[in-house]
Amino acid sequence: MANAIRRSLLTHMAGATIFVAALTGCGGDNNGAEPASDMETAADTVFTNGKIYTVDGANRVVEAIAIKEGKIAALGGDEEIGDFVAASTQVIDLDGRMLMPGLIDAHMHPLGAGNMLTTCSLRYESLTVDEILSRITSCLEAEPDAAPDKWLHVQAWFRQATKPEGADLSAEILDRLLTDRPVIVMANDYHTLAANSAAMRAAGIDEETADPAGGKIVRDEGGVATGIFLDAAMGVVAQAEPPLPEKEQEAKNLKDLSAALVALNEQGVTTMFDAAGSESSMKAAARLRDEGELSVRSVISIVASPDAAKAPKEVVATLKELSGRYNTPVEAQAPGITVDRAKMFVDGVIQAPAQTGALHEPYLHNTGTAENPVWESGDNSGSLYYDEALLTGMLDELVSNGLSAHMHTDGDKAVTVALDAIETVRAKHNSPAYFRPGLAHDELLIPADYPRFSELNAIPVLSLQWGKPAPDTIDSVKNQIGPERFPYLETAGKFQEAGARVAFGSDWPVEALDEWRAMQIGVTRSNPDAVDPKYQGRLGDDPGLDVETAIRAFTINAAYSLNMEDYVGSLEEGKFADLIVIDRDITAVPAETIAETKVLMTMIGGKEVYRADSF
Numbered sequence: 037m038a039n040a041i042r043r044s045l046l047t048h049m050a051g052a053t054i055f056v057a058a059l060t061g062c063g064g065d066n067n068g069a070e071p072a073s074d075m076e077t078a079a080d081t082v083f084t085n086g087k088i089y090t091v092d093g094a095n096r097v098v099e100a101i102a103i104k105e106g107k108i109a110a111l112g113g114d115e116e117i118g119d120f121v122a123a124s125t126q127v128i129d130l131d132g133r134m135l136m137p138g139l140i141d142a143h144m145h146p147l148g149a150g151n152m153l154t155t156c157s158l159r160y161e162s163l164t165v166d167e168i169l170s171r172i173t174s175c176l177e178a179e180p181d182a183a184p185d186k187w188l189h190v191q192a193w194f195r196q197a198t199k200p201e202g203a204d205l206s207a208e209i210l211d212r213l214l215t216d217r218p219v220i221v222m223a224n225d226y227h228t229l230a231a232n233s234a235a236m237r238a239a240g241i242d243e244e245t246a247d248p249a250g251g252k253i254v255r256d257e258g259g260v261a262t263g264i265f266l267d268a269a270m271g272v273v274a275q276a277e278p279p280l281p282e283k284e285q286e287a288k289n290l291k292d293l294s295a296a297l298v299a300l301n302e303q304g305v306t307t308m309f310d311a312a313g314s315e316s317s318m319k320a321a322a323r324l325r326d327e328g329e330l331s332v333r334s335v336i337s338i339v340a341s342p343d344a345a346k347a348p349k350e351v352v353a354t355l356k357e358l359s360g361r362y363n364t365p366v367e368a369q370a371p372g373i374t375v376d377r378a379k380m381f382v383d384g385v386i387q388a389p390a391q392t393g394a395l396h397e398p399y400l401h402n403t404g405t406a407e408n409p410v411w412e413s414g415d416n417s418g419s420l421y422y423d424e425a426l427l428t429g430m431l432d433e434l435v436s437n438g439l440s441a442h443m444h445t446d447g448d449k450a451v452t453v454a455l456d457a458i459e460t461v462r463a464k465h466n467s468p469a470y471f472r473p474g475l476a477h478d479e480l481l482i483p484a485d486y487p488r489f490s491e492l493n494a495i496p497v498l499s500l501q502w503g504k505p506a507p508d509t510i511d512s513v514k515n516q517i518g519p520e521r522f523p524y525l526e527t528a529g530k531f532q533e534a535g536a537r538v539a540f541g542s543d544w545p546v547e548a549l550d551e552w553r554a555m556q557i558g559v560t561r562s563n564p565d566a567v568d569p570k571y572q573g574r575l576g577d578d579p580g581l582d583v584e585t586a587i588r589a590f591t592i593n594a595a596y597s598l599n600m601e602d603y604v605g606s607l608e609e610g611k612f613a614d615l616i617v618i619d620r621d622i623t624a625v626p627a628e629t630i631a632e633t634k635v636l637m638t639m640i641g642g643k644e645v646y647r648a649d650s651f
């Protein structure tokens with residue numbers, strides 16, 4: 037399957053603008069002063085006549101770049117770089133187009149994302165209940181021979197945007213589907229699942245079924261489960277599905293990861309961080325790597341649950357064992373795998389109705405009416421899954437072993453707890469340079485915490501596309517946190533102002549993969565698709581990132597967060613030729629059009645992995 041996908045990709049290369057340069061000399065002398073066609077200096081590929089945006093320390097822009105053996109051999113003017121052209125050199129005329137480092141996505145979930153691409157999906161759209169049912173019906177009809185007990189998984193339900201406002205799914209609604217098959221619908225926040233009665237029956241859920249720790253079965257007044265399952269309760273339903281035989285599951289993982297890689301290369305992504313990895317993701321990536329089909333450098337985490345973190349030595353032992361088994365030397369030219377960090381979910385999410393993101397002060401709730409709302413402090417401050425002592429113990433053990441850490445921190449309290457733990461561990465270990473803990477999402481902050489990111493060399497890994505007015509910032513958060521906290525919601529520019537090194541992580545498939553749209557929103561703070569007036573304008577008073585900083589968030593800063601800045605993230609001599617050609621100069625066009633950027637070519641380690649038909 038992987039091969040078939042890659043082969044179809046290669047057909048894009050037909051019609052490409054490739055000129056093989058004429059022989060420019062007949063050197064034999066190897067003194068370096070007369071490069072010409074000398075085999076020692078001849079490049080494999082030279083891009084000329086471009087705007088090559090290097091993202092080096094000075095954001096230098098040059099015309100041409102020479103690539104040899106997968107690495108950048110030289111950068112400079114067309115004439116200078118012409119010296120690297122020999123008969124065997126592929127010369128690509130950029131015709132003034134922008135070339136920049138490949139994008140680095142410092143937080144995503146590639147297997148889940150691939151699964152989203154290969155299974156039934158509602159595509160994050162705002163839909164009515166009838167529209168949802170008709171989409172699911174099409175998916176059922178696409179598998180006419182499926183056994184009646186085969187589960188159907190539906191992905192990417194944008195629950196908060198179900199129309200009309202307040203509409204929701206339930207088992208009763210899903211039972212209108214003409215099927216006996218168990219059907220489960222996953223909300224795109226991955227914190228909510230809707231199930232039909234067949235799925236609930238298979239899971240044995242009735243009035244007696246208790247809520248699991250860390251989850252909730254939503255029930256009606258009579259105590260009957262409605263078909264909505266939150267957080268850990270999702271597992272109560274999902275575990276009832278018979279697992280695929282191991283071989284079938286592995287084949288599915290390969291197919292899913294391959295689909296994700298194609299999508300990533302098309303978007304210009306050349307390095308990614310799997311932020312909630314597992315041995316399954318390592319196995320799939322290793323298989324593709326060994327077949328020469330892994331087209332994105334992959335850093336893969338393992339999740340350390342709060343329970344597992346009670347025995348931090350065991351977590352570290354597992355991590356080291358997996359590193360030993362799957363790691364590729366980071367200096368290898370072809371995309372490899374790095375397993376060197378654990379992921380901790382410090383809290384949940386701040387959006388209503390979940391409100392599991394840990395806050396310093398409670399969420400507000402409406403004690404008035406819909407027409408005359410009165411927002412008052414309730415007694416829920418979210419769920420802190422890791423307390424400071426537990427997190428400190430886990431970080432301490434990782435740092436003691438030269439390993440790194442990535443944390444999910446949504447609410448302001450979770451951010452503070454993580455920073456406190458980092459502060460303790462840094463002090464204890466004399467602040468090792470490789471320790472660059474990532475704090476993902478940081479949806480809400482207290483002002484005092486911004487400067488601590490640079491003080492502690494902690495990296496805010498922001499999903500910049502969330503920083504806009506939308507159902508998941510306005511309807512489900514704005515009133516629930518109140519006007520004092522609202523300016524600190526989904527901020528980006530405030531981190532930049534405080535000197536933090538901002539990195540980007542898409543969190544795909546929590547949202548559709550669209551790196552360029554995310555970059556635009558990081559700069560503009562506004563919703564490119566806003567129709568409803570309540571979603572127009574900027575989100576809060578955050579200044580957003582300037583374009584140069586936004587580009588760094590997607591390249592060198594993300595590389596730094598993954599300890600890979602010596603190899604990728606900027607175009608500098610000796611680094612890998614991980615680069616992209618795009619159809620516009622994003623430093624010069626209006627920021628409102630960055631989202632329309634098209635990637636024309638993606639190269640990784642000097643090897644072309646994607647080329648648009650138009651290039």
Ligand SMILES: [Zn+2]
Pocket residue numbers: 143144145311543
């Ligand atoms: Zn995530």
